[in-house]
Amino acid sequence: MATRTVYRRGSPILEGLRYRGREGMLAWLLHRTTGLGVLLFLALHIVDIFTLGFGPGVFDELLIIYHAWWGRILTVFLLFGLLFHAVNGARIIIQDFWPKTWPYERTLIRIEAAIFLPVFLWGAYRFLLPLFGH
């Protein structure tokens, strides 16, 4: 298989860093990693909600994963993952059904970033405020 011979030549990570795919590659890479990250969180979240069945003692004890300072920091990653995957996914759907937008992918990804960044930064600020006693 052609893809295999490319990988065998060296580290796929180094090859990936050398490959200059710019916005499209970055969006694709982030879509994958955020998707896997959100799925990992979802699995954890289903299990923690399942512990409701063991009563308030067990459940409230486990909620430390959301209430602790490190839990709050991890939640910022979740916010990043979910928001980016949502905004980028919307861009992908628009492009799938509207071929005239295909030549303007880079512009669309920049518009997407302009929507995503303020919402993410505002959300992250609100998520982290309690860490500073607010």
Place this chain on the structure above:
Amino acid sequence: MNSNLNRAFVNRRGRVPRGNLELYSWIFMRISGVILLGIAVFHLFYMHFVIGVDNIDFMVVAERWANPLWRVFDFFLLLFALTHGMNGFRYVLNDYLHSPGFLVATKAVVFVAYVLLLGIGAFIIFTFTPETLTTALP
């Protein structure tokens, strides 16, 4: 379908896949994606900015689930998010696992995980009864 087109769609086992499963999967990803764009982002923002993560505990969830509409909402969130996520995971496995046997085995494990997580999630959403539990506990 002409033979050239057929050759382009041969899978790793050397066969042309039958049926339109991948087409339906593609359509499902778009439809569930649009739905999740609304309900998953709403869920995250609602829990953080309306209820507040620090306020969430057993009683808050019990009060919320006293309304059956929230249980239905949470069930659809679970169903769409988990199916969308596991199907996406299947795409990633298809891209990176090259040994056909290992690919099938990994997908089988992912499928079992999907059924289990969907099962325990739906079970707790629809069977949760705080009254009996809180009185039964010491």
